[in-house]
Every structure is written in structure tokens, then in C-alpha cells.
Amino acid sequence: MELNNFFKKRKIPLAWLLLTRQPLRIMVAIAGIAFAGILMFMQLGFRDGLFDASVTVHKLFDADLVLISPRSKSSISMSGFPRRRLIQAMAHRDVVGTTAVNWNFLLWRNPENLSTRSILALGFEPSKPLLIDSDFERKAKTLKNKGRVLFDDLSRDEFGPISSWFQSGRLVETEVAGKRVRVSGIVSLGPSFGADGNLITSSETYLELSPGNPKGSIEIGLVRLKKESDIEKVVRSLNLSLPSDVKVLSLKSFIDFEKNYWKSSTSIGFIFTLGAAMGFIVGCVIVYQILYSDVSDHLPEYATLMAMGYNLRSLLGVVAREGLILSIMGYIPAYVSGQALYSLVRSSTKLPVEMSFTRASIIFCLILFMCMGSALAAMKKLADADPAEIF
Amino acid sequence: MRNIHNNTLNIVSLNHWYGHGEMRRHVLQSVSMEISPGEVVLLTGPSGCGKTTLLTLIGALRKVQDGDLKVFGKQLFGASRKTRQNLRKNIGMIFQGHNLLRCLTAEQNVQMGADLLNGFSYKARRAQSREWLRAVGLEDHLSKLPHDLSGGQKQRVAIARALAARPKLLLADEPTSALDSSTGREIVDLLKKLALEQSCSVLMVTHDPRILDVADRLLRMEDGQILPSV
Numbered sequence: 111m112e113l114n115n116f117f118k119k120r121k122i123p124l125a126w127l128l129l130t131r132q133p134l135r136i137m138v139a140i141a142g143i144a145f146a147g148i149l150m151f152m153q154l155g156f157r158d159g160l161f162d163a164s165v166t167v168h169k170l171f172d173a174d175l176v177l178i179s180p181r182s183k184s185s186i187s188m189s190g191f192p193r194r195r196l197i198q199a200m201a202h203r204d205v206v207g208t209t210a211v212n213w214n215f216l217l218w219r220n221p222e223n224l225s226t227r228s229i230l231a232l233g234f235e236p237s238k239p240l241l242i243d244s245d246f247e248r249k250a251k252t253l254k255n256k257g258r259v260l261f262d263d264l265s266r267d268e269f270g271p272i273s274s275w276f277q278s279g280r281l282v283e284t285e286v287a288g289k290r291v292r293v294s295g296i297v298s299l300g301p302s303f304g305a306d307g308n309l310i311t312s313s314e315t316y317l318e319l320s321p322g323n324p325k326g327s328i329e330i331g332l333v334r335l336k337k338e339s340d341i342e343k344v345v346r347s348l349n350l351s352l353p354s355d356v357k358v359l360s361l362k363s364f365i366d367f368e369k370n371y372w373k374s375s376t377s378i379g380f381i382f383t384l385g386a387a388m389g390f391i392v393g394c395v396i397v398y399q400i401l402y403s404d405v406s407d408h409l410p411e412y413a414t415l416m417a418m419g420y421n422l423r424s425l426l427g428v429v430a431r432e433g434l435i436l437s438i439m440g441y442i443p444a445y446v447s448g449q450a451l452y453s454l455v456r457s458s459t460k461l462p463v464e465m466s467f468t469r470a471s472i473i474f475c476l477i478l479f480m481c482m483g484s485a486l487a488a489m490k491k492l493a494d495a496d497p498a499e500i501f
Numbered sequence: 502m503r504n505i506h507n508n509t510l511n512i513v514s515l516n517h518w519y520g521h522g523e524m525r526r527h528v529l530q531s532v533s534m535e536i537s538p539g540e541v542v543l544l545t546g547p548s549g550c551g552k553t554t555l556l557t558l559i560g561a562l563r564k565v566q567d568g569d570l571k572v573f574g575k576q577l578f579g580a581s582r583k584t585r586q587n588l589r590k591n592i593g594m595i596f597q598g599h600n601l602l603r604c605l606t607a608e609q610n611v612q613m614g615a616d617l618l619n620g621f622s623y624k625a626r627r628a629q630s631r632e633w634l635r636a637v638g639l640e641d642h643l644s645k646l647p648h649d650l651s652g653g654q655k656q657r658v659a660i661a662r663a664l665a666a667r668p669k670l671l672l673a674d675e676p677t678s679a680l681d682s683s684t685g686r687e688i689v690d691l692l693k694k695l696a697l698e699q700s701c702s703v704l705m706v707t708h709d710p711r712i713l714d715v716a717d718r719l720l721r722m723e724d725g726q727i728l729p730s731v
Contacts, residue, residue: 120623121616122609124602131604131646414600417562418666419590419617421583498562500596 125431128408136439139400143440143477144447146393150386150473151448151465157382159455159463164372165365166300166462167232167308172239173209174341175199175348176364177331180357184371185230186304188213190327195356199331199348204339209238212316213329218307220270221284227268230305231259231286233316240310240332243297252294253312259286261293264300264460265307272296287319301460303372331356393440393480401432401488409495417497426489433485437478444477445470508571509670509702510536510559515568517554528554530725532568538669541693541703543713546722552706553674555722559704560592560672561585573669590617593668593701595692597675599655601647607634607658608643614665633661636695653684660692664699671696673705682711689715 129136164185177196181189196208212233217226234240236253252258261282263273273296275282282293286309299308317323335344341360348358359367373379405412412425448465455463517529528551536542544552557563558570558577562585565578572588580588593614601610611630618626634640637657647655656676663671673692677685689705689712696703705716713719721728 122605122612124605124613127604127609408603410600411602414596414602415613417560417589417594418614418662419586419592421586497560498557500600 125428125435128404128428129432129435132404135400135404136436139397139436140440140443142396142400143393143436143481144443146389146396146480147441147444147473147477148447148451149389149392150476151444151469152451153382153385153389154469154473155448155452155455155463155465156461157379157386158466158469159461160303160378160382161369161372162462162464163300163302164304165368166302167230167305168361168365168368170241170243170299171332171361172242172334173332173361174335174339175333175345176359176361177333177352177356178329178359178364179355182329182357184304184375185213185302185368186215188329190324190329191331191356193326193328193331195352196328196331196333198352199333199358202344202348202351204335204344205333206336207239207334209234209240209332210313210328211240211330211332212313212320212323214320214323215305216287216309216319218269218309219285220268221272221275221282222270225268227306229265229269229286229307229309230302231316231319232308232310233313234310236312239334241297246297249295249297250310253310253315255294256312256318257289257291257315258294258311259291259315260295260297260310262299262301262308262310263296264298266301266460269307289319291315291319300462303378333358390476390480393477394484397433397436397481398484398487400436401429401485402491404432405429405488405491409491410500412492412495413497413500416495417500422492425492425495429485429489429492430482433481434478437474437481440481441474441477444473448473507538507574508535509538509540509573510534510704511569511571511574512559513569515555515558515565515570517551517558517563517566519554528725529558532725532727534720534727536670536702536704538702539697539700541696541715541717542705542720543716543718544704544706544720544722545708545713548708550722551725552722556672556674556704556706559670560594561588590666591669593663593666593671595656595659595663595671595673595676597678599647599652599659599679601655601658601662603647606644606646607639607650607654610647610658611661611665614662617666630661630665633665634658637661637691652679653688656680656688657691660688660695664695664701667699669701671701671703673703673707675707675709676705677707677709677712685709686712 179189179191193210196210199205200208214231215228216231218229219226236250249260261272272282272293276293276296283290297310301307345358345360415425452463452465455461512532512534515529515532519526519528532555546552558565559572561577570577575588608630611633612626615626615630634643637660639654639657642650642654677688680688693715
């Protein structure tokens with residue numbers, strides 16, 4: 111009924127006709143808006159992708175709580191704390207299991223061209239859970255032999271064609287920190303900001319690879335709780351009962367802790383947000399130019415409409431609708447190119463850059479705001495349309 | 502004496518000035534006139550004598566500075582912007598240039614006029630627009646853009662557009678000035694015929710001596726004053 115009424119009341123779609131009868135102008139406008147949109151998609155996509163990438167491993171941990179040293183600032187500068195703290199944490203009645211994890215950067219030799227590169231190595235007790243991946247337990251068993259490592263196939267290509275060699279049945283052996291290791295399995299974690307690649311090994315092998323590591327010192331302690339336990343409550347009580355050389359976080363705040371480091375302690379957030387802001391401003395200027403010259407060119411026609419009895423409000427509505435149409439027509443190509451560029455970035459950098467619904471809607475709102483704001487500014491020109499001047 | 506409240510237009514000692522201070526010019530000096538429903542009045546006079554100013558005042562496009570100006574009985578002296586805006590819907594205007602919207606077809610241009618009417622469905626307004634174009638003899642040019650039409654055809658579209666809003670008063674400012682004489686004649690005859698069918702009054706400003714005979718009444722203006730009729 112409503113729609114029917116609307117259909118009956120509808121008028122000549124003046125805004126649409128004004129735009130579409132000037133194909134060159136609308137092409138320029140759409141190209142400009144799409145360009146601004148793509149810029150915003152890329153900059154914000156990179157920013158969020160980099161933040162997400164900083165916690166690719168964190169997200170996979172099979173843990174409810176995480177123990178770290180209060181001196182640890184981020185995944186690239188983890189400090190150690192006594193492994194005993196995990197045993198003390200076991201005393202809490204809600205704790206069902208713990209895993210001690212060593213976490214540090216070691217030098218990996220590319221077996222193909224023999225160059226070395228820093229890789230993030232995780233050491234843990236293979237009989238204990240580490241990652242939530244269901245197949246991981248089977249792979250972890252292979253680590254019980256000394257000198258075996260699991261290699262992350264999402265690591266950057268500079269580490270060598272490890273997973274393709276491994277999958278073709280070849281025996282993959284190389285050096286880590288100057289010691290011979292054999293790849294006994296492939297996992298999928300993903301590179302992060304700090305780490306170009308990852309490997310997982312047993313605590314025993316880990317200690318052999320980095321003999322300088324103090325005995326009984328670990329970087330991360332994973333704690334699993336009973337299903338029904340109140341995580342925040344356990345965090346509080348453990349923080350009270352454990353000495354101050356260790357900090358207890360929920361897994362979520364551990365992830366936030368890492369993201370926060372990259373957001374606040376580096377210029378990444380600022381740089382990419384600034385890039386997106388540049389796109390926004392460029393878009394505003396283009397849309398304003400287009401709408402302003404459109405209004406100027408049609409000023410006598412607007413004045414004629416006013417003389418015919420159209421009020422100023424309905425003419426302002428025409429300009430506003432032009433802005434709305436432009437925003438939608440500019441957003442669509444921006445969205446499509448954004449998707450294409452994201453998959454390009456994913457395949458070439460292995461960063462987890464995804465089109466998220468939130469970002470897609472934020473950018474739509476920004477483009478809408480850009481077009482409507484410019485339309486509003488261009489409307490000022492309409493005040494120059496004086497119907498008395500056209501006689 | 503006829504009842505002046507039924508008059509389409511009533512003007513009593515209307516004055517208008519342009520500019521300020523020393524530069525102030527008295528362009529309309531105590532103008533008085535009236536138009537009754539269905540009357541066709543022509544206004545002639547040398548350029549710069551205030552004809553166009555008078556037309557814009559009657560068309561509610563300018564604020565009345567001094568004097569009595571009633572259109573359809575509504576006082577325009579001191580009228581608000583909104584009153585003037587609403588009044589304009591009942592006044593059709595035809596300009597020296599055709600002033601069609603370049604991006605709209607002939608049919609859409611006429612429908613811009615018809616769209617001002619309330620209470621008609623889109624379809625009805627569209628049908629009316631076609632009807633008007635048929636009335637001005639352009640049924641074969643419905644979907645042409647203004648730049649594909651000749652001068653006379655454009656002016657016909659402009660007439661159709663003005664009449665599509667069903668005005669009770671039609672103001673025309675030299676509608677034939679851009680046309681050759683025979684086309685001008687046709688346009689004026691058409692204008693008069695269609696206006697009379699709608700019982701719409703017409704006030705036309707013109708320089709063109711060949712069309713003076715269409716008028717019911719002829720007014721001459723000079724130096725901001727209407728001369729007594731001869």
C-alpha cells in the first residue's frame with residue numbers, strides 16, 4: 111500500500127536525469143568516489159589486517175588463561191618467568207591443565223639457497239595441548255623424537271619451499287640456530303608483523319636450539335579451566351595468589367594486549383588511518399567539485415523551476431539525491447575492487463586481509479557522509495538561483 | 502463596476518525602486534491596473550520602462566516595496582516567502598528564452614509542470630503531459646531533448662509546460678522575440694486559444710507589433726508609468 115502510494119506520488123527523477131544525461135561528468139564523479147573508496151578500503155584493510163596478523167598464533171592457543179611476565183611488552187619482546195608459577199596455578203581448583211611454552215626468535219636456514227632468516231620458534235611439551243587444531247595432536251606426537259620441528263606453511267616464501275618439499279615426500283632437513291633439525295609435519299598458523307614465519311618444536315629440542323635460555327624459564331604459560339568456571343574471577347584470584355613476577359590474563363585480553371601494542375606503541379595505526387583520511391578528503395574535494403559545477407551549470411534551470419512554483423526545499427532535495435546516487439554508484443566499484451585487491455594482498459603477503467562487514471559498512475557510511483557533505487556545501491550555490499533574474 | 506474581488510489581478514499605486522542612495526531609480530511609479538478572468542492583456546513599451554519588473558512583481562518573484570498588489574485576491578505586499586512560493590504554482594510563466602530543462606525530454610519538461618498538481622497519480626500526470634504536447638502539436642516529439650527541437654517547437658513545449666500546471670494567470674515575457682514572424686504568430690494564437698479554453702488570464706509583454714491584435718486590451722508603458730489608453 112505504502113509502495114503503491116509512493117508509486118503514484120512519484121515525480122520525474124530529476125536528480126537521476128541530471129546526472130545520467132551528462133555521462134562524462136558522472137564517470138569522473140564515480141571514478142573519483144571509487145578511487146577514494148578503494149584508498150580507504152586498502153588503508154583500513156591493511157591496518158586491520160596487520161593488527162589481526164599480529165595475533166594469528168595467539169588466537170590458535172588452546173587456553174582460557176595466559177601467564178606472561180609483566181616485563182613482556184609484545185610478541186617480539188617476550189620476557190621469561192619461572193615455570194614453577196604454572197605448577198602453582200594448578201593448585202587453583204578451577205584449573206584443569208597447563209602448558210608451558212617457550213617463545214623466541216631463532217635463525218632458520220633456507221635449505222634451498224642456504225640464506226638465514228629469523229623465525230618465531232615455539233617450544234612446548236608435545237604430550238600437552240597447544241593449539242585448538244584437531245589434527246595437531248597427531249602432528250605433535252612426531253615431535254617426541256629429538257630434533258624434529260613442525261613448519262608453518264603460511265610462512266613467507268623466503269624460508270624455502272618447505273611444505274611443497276615435505277608434501278612431495280622428500281626428507282626436509284635444515285639448520286635452526288646452527289643445529290640440524292628435520293621437518294616432521296606442517297601446520298598452518300600465518301605470519302604476523304613481528305614474525306615472518308613460525309615453527310613449533312618440543313621443549314627439549316627448543317632448549318637445545320637456544321642453549322642460552324635459562325633453565326626452568328618460559329615465556330608463556332597456557333592455563334585451561336573447567337568449562338563452567340568464571341574466567342574473570344579466576345584471573346583475579348590467580349593474580350592475587352601468584353607472585354608479582356607473573357601476570358595472568360584471559361586469552362582475550364592476551365590477544366588485546368598484543369593488538370594494543372601494535373596500535374598504540376607503533377605508528378602503524380596512525381599511518382594507515384591517515385592514509386584513509388587522505389582518501390576521504392580527496393573524495394570530498396572531487397564530489398564537491400562535481401556537484402558545485404553541476405549546480406552552477408544548471409542555475410538558470412533551477413531558477414526556472416523556482417519560478418514555476420517549486421520551493422527551495424524540493425530543489426535542495428534534488429542536490430541531496432544527486433549526492434546519494436553518486437555515493438551508491440561510487441561505492442559499488444570501490445567494494446568490488448576492494449575485494450579483488452584484498453585477495454591480491456592475501457596471496458602476495460599472506461596477511462589476513464579480509465572484507466569484514468564492519469569495515470564495508472563503515473566505508474559506505476564514510477562515502478555517504480562524503481557525498482552528502484559535499485552536496486550540502488554545493489547547495490549554498492543554489493541560493494544564487496534568483497527566479498527574478500531569468501526574465 | 503465589476504466586483505474587484507473576483508479579478509485575477511488588482512494593482513493600485515504600485516511603486517518600485519532599484520538601487521540605494523544616489524543611485525536609487527524609481528522604476529515603477531504609481532502603477533495601477535487590473536485583469537479580469539479570461540482576459541488577454543498586452544503590455545508594450547520601450548525597453549527599460551519597467552515592464553519586466555512589473556511582470557516579476559506580479560509573478561511573486563520579487564518582494565513588493567510599496568503599493569497594493571493582489572493576485573487572485575491575495576495581497577502580495579508584505580507577503581511571506583512561503584505565500585509567494587505557493588502563489589507561483591497558480592501562475593504560469595513563459596520566458597523570452599524557452600528555459601526548458603536541458604536534461605529532460607519534451608514530455609518530461611511538461612511533466613515538471615504537471616508534477617506541481619496535487620492529487621493526480623503519476624500515470625495521470627504523464628497522460629496529461631502528453632495531452633498538452635498533442636495540443637501544441639508536438640505529439641511526434643515527445644522524447645526529444647530540447648537541443649533537438651527548433652526554436653518554435655521549444656516555445657511550444659514551454660507553453661505546454663506552463664499550462665500543464667493549470668495556472669489561472671499566464672505571464673509571458675516576449676515569447677515571440679526569438680522566433681520568426683510566422684512562427685511567432687502561430688505561437689501567440691496557440692497561447693491565446695489554449696489559455697481561453699482554461700479560462701486563464703494572460704498578461705503578455707511584447708515589442709512585436711504584428712501580434713498586438715490578439716489582445717483584448719492593450720496597455721502602454723513609459724518611464725515606469727502606464728499611459729492612459731487611447
